[in-house]
Amino acid sequence: MATIQDIADKLGISKGTVSKALNGATDISETLQKNVLETAVELGYTKIRRPGGVRRLCILIENMDYENPHDFGYEIILGFRQMAEPAGYSVDIIPVTEKLQKSYSYDTFMLKHDYLGSFILGFSLSDPWMKDFHTSHTATVLYDNYIMANPHIGYVGIDNGEGMELAVSHLKQKGHKKIGYLSHALGSHIMQVRHKAFFSALRQNGLKSDPTYAGSSYYITQCMEKHLPRLLNLGVTAIICSHDLIANAAMIQCQQMGYRIPDDISIIGFDDLPICAYTAPPLTTVRQERIQLGKSGYYALESLMNGIAIGTLLLHASLIVRNSTGPAKVPLDANTPDLNSTVHSSF
Amino acid sequence: MATIQDIADKLGISKGTVSKALNGATDISETLQKNVLETAVELGYTKIRRPGGVRRLCILIENMDYENPHDFGYEIILGFRQMAEPAGYSVDIIPVTEKLQKSYSYDTFMLKHDYLGSFILGFSLSDPWMKDFHTSHTATVLYDNYIMANPHIGYVGIDNGEGMELAVSHLKQKGHKKIGYLSHALGSHIMQVRHKAFFSALRQNGLKSDPTYAGSSYYITQCMEKHLPRLLNLGVTAIICSHDLIANAAMIQCQQMGYRIPDDISIIGFDDLPICAYTAPPLTTVRQERIQLGKSGYYALESLMNGIAIGTLLLHASLIVRNSTGPAKVPLDANTPDLNSTVHSSF
Structure with a gap:
């Protein structure tokens, strides 16, 4: 040394x-x-380090709101601190910019501020420190980002494959056969994971998996203008969204276009933000248990600091069923009520 | 309640x-x-439970040796106990048979013996309790087995995708283009995961992914008689094996057939059993850090008992490079030494 x-x-x-x-x-x-x-x-x-000295950890955060209880990051940080502080660590919350990342390498920054480890929230694949993580020697846990083959770096998140499977099989049980997917831009690890998980869940459920059924944009408005009408024209009867905010926008947009939710179109979100219980209608969504994510983030970090090379820690996903999902609408070309109900009950 | x-x-x-x-x-x-x-x-x-009463956990084990330090399960159990016992739990090690599993449902067995949770080692997909785990309400961690959508059940193992990627990219760097795979029968979750990870790693590395390059059998002897000669006839220059014991058998069999290891054929195992340093030649293998697996198993179980729904916890894999892997042999039809060396350096 x-x-x-x-x-x-x-x-x-x-x-x-x-x-x-x-x-x-x-x-x-x-x-x-x-x-x-x-x-x-x-x-x-x-x-x-002297025994009894302050042991410092940090949460580095970007592209994620966290200051208010309804923000996505709030409970993640809370869960982390609920574990770390009783264990004797001080925890700093530090919003990071691209400028900061360019001024210091990640390990230099951590040494400069005397941090033993960090929990990283909200980084995209283009963040400069994402490259540093491949060779970093600092214990680091990434929420929703994965770095292969570095025993100092772990990934914590929910099991998106399981979440997508729960969403798709729920819709399938309700008779949906043509399911679309609206997503934030695929410039982050997690958006790529969910995108892949969507098509994998379609195949797993024996449903048609066609790349044109998915659309992604950086801006929600763009997603609504460009992809939503296209999916509706393709005849989807349900849409899964990569985030609750996209799902909420899609519900509003569909309703403005004259579609009823869930009678004409079922919508499912991802995250279970506090807002989901109060959208119109209340949103069916895949829940991310944020306090547990924060606690798991701390545990993974503590393990890495103790030489236990946790690479991936995924929490079970759960589907919160509210009123934005219902039975699939019978196709327009099925033209008698009796036939329709027969078709329905056969699902 | x-x-x-x-x-x-x-x-x-x-x-x-x-x-x-x-x-x-x-x-x-x-x-x-x-x-x-x-x-x-x-x-x-x-x-x-009365405060101060004994809190009991168990390790249920099948199809895995664990009594001697060179056995695969020995250190997993040791790591688990190193965490559980200082935390105040008593830990029973219980070999289970199919008969036992048929005589009691899993939750009944756990209640009968007053166990708060268990760590399950070596179960195959056909074990009767594997069905029970889908609906069990008992905190349970499965080594190398995955149960979807039950928040009481978690999966702990190494990242086999990462391990296979490390093995394949190591061989690719050494110029291997035709890589075969020998596996134990696909009747367990982990064998299915590794089999899939093998082909995924081939594609990831731009190598030909052909189902005929893989062979699996319940018995090692069968694997050696049926699949090994077939792979050699297909012209593979390297073979990855699902276990060290298969890899060791493959090395011996190849040598008996006149192939030199690694000059003619490179061999990679999985597990890094203590024996790997003493095979002829010493075996390159994907290591499973067993003490860490045991410790992670305890942590996941403790989390589940506290309502943190850990679904999957994967340790980073690492590749231990010994002498059973070397540069790919130049194909027989490349017939001048000069040409050969040119071909080699272009890899």
């Missing part, structure tokens, strides 16, 4: 200066400090 | 008799006791 002397030797400066830089002394220039920290990371230096 | 009175009412017997049966009193017939236990499970009865 590298020592302060190793860092001093490599940079040709005194041990005292290295020590000052590592401890964030203010009489050292920022450039020199950065240089020392980067060299320390490069050499694999680890700070020696 | 059901009470002793509810059970007594349902069976038309006294509370005292129910209580005796639940506590295993010897002056109650076995039939009556079984009846009481089954009714208790049916009604969702839970024993009230």
Whole structure:
């Protein structure tokens, strides 16, 4: 293991200066400090911790609201802190920008601020530190992002395959055969996972799996304008959405176009945000148990810090059935009421 | 929650008799006791536990050796106990037979013996209790078996997808293009997962994925007689095996047939049993970190007992490179040494 002397030797400066830089002394220039920290990371230096000293963790968060109880991230952070703080850790919540990620490598940032580990929320695949995670030596848990073959990095989330299977089989039981999918842009790991899980669940249930049944856009409005009418024209009788907010927009948009929910179209969301009980109609959705996600995030991080290389930890998904899903509408070309009811009961 | 009175009412017997049966009193017939236990499970009865009382867990084990340090199950059990016992649990290790599983439903067995939860090792898909796990209300962690949509049941294992990817990409880097797979029979969840992961890793690495490149048998000897010669005739230059013991048998068999390992054929196993360092040559293999599996099994079980619905917990896989893998042999039809070396360096 590298020592302060190793860092001093490599940079040709005194041990005292290295020590000052590592401890964030203010009489050292920022450039020199950065240089020392980067060299320390490069050499694999680890700070020696005194017993009883403060043990610091951080939650690094981006693209996710978390400050109010109805925000998605709020309970995840709560669950994490409910486990970490009684175990003696202090937890900092830090919103991160792309600029911050570009100014320091991930391990340098963690060493600079004396964090033993972090829980990462809301990162997309294009975030600069996503590359750093492949080679990082810092214990790190990613919510909804997966890094292969680095024993210091774990992934925590719900089982999206199970969630999608519950959603599709629920619709199938209600007689739906043509099911569409509306999604946020596929620029994040989790959107790719859900997209794949959707088609996999269709096949698993013996339903037609056609790429044109899915549409994704970065903006919800674009998704509503471009893909929703297209899916309706294709004759889908139900739509699963990658997020509750997309599902809610789809319900409103469908209703404005004269479709009744769930009589004409069934809609299912993902997440079970607090809003879902109060949409019109209340939304059937795949629940992410957020307090449990936060607690699991802490456990996985503690394991990684103790050398137990948790790669993936998935919580069971559950489907919360409300009123946005109902029996499939009988196709228009089935033209007698009697025939219709026969068709229905055969599902 | 059901009470002793509810059970007594349902069976038309006294509370005292129910209580005796639940506590295993010897002056109650076995039939009556079984009846009481089954009714208790049916009604969702839970024993009230006194603070300070013994809290009991069990490890139910089948089809897996565990008594000696070189056995696969030994360290899994050790890791579990290293976590469970300091936390105040007593842990019983119970070999289970099909007969036992047929004589009691799983939840009845657990109630009868007053176990709060169990860790299940070595079960195949045909084990009678595998059906019970779909509806069980007992906290249960399955090593290498997955049950969908029951929040009381979790799955712990290594990430076989990652392990297979590490094995295939290692071989690809060494110039192998035709890779075969020998497996134990596909009657267990984990064999199905590895089989699928093998073909997925081939595709991921842009290698030809042909079902005939794989063979599986219940008995190792059958696998060696039936599938190994077939794969060799197909011209594979490397074989990945679902277990170290198959890999070891394949090395011996290949050598008896005049093939050199790894000059003519590279072999990779799965598990990293202690024997792997001492095979001839020492075996390259995907390691299952067994102490960590045991510890993770305990953590997942503790979480389930606390209502955190862990569905899947996968440890990072790692590839232990020894001497059974080497550069791919140049095809026989490449007939000049110069050409051969050119072909080699282009990989």
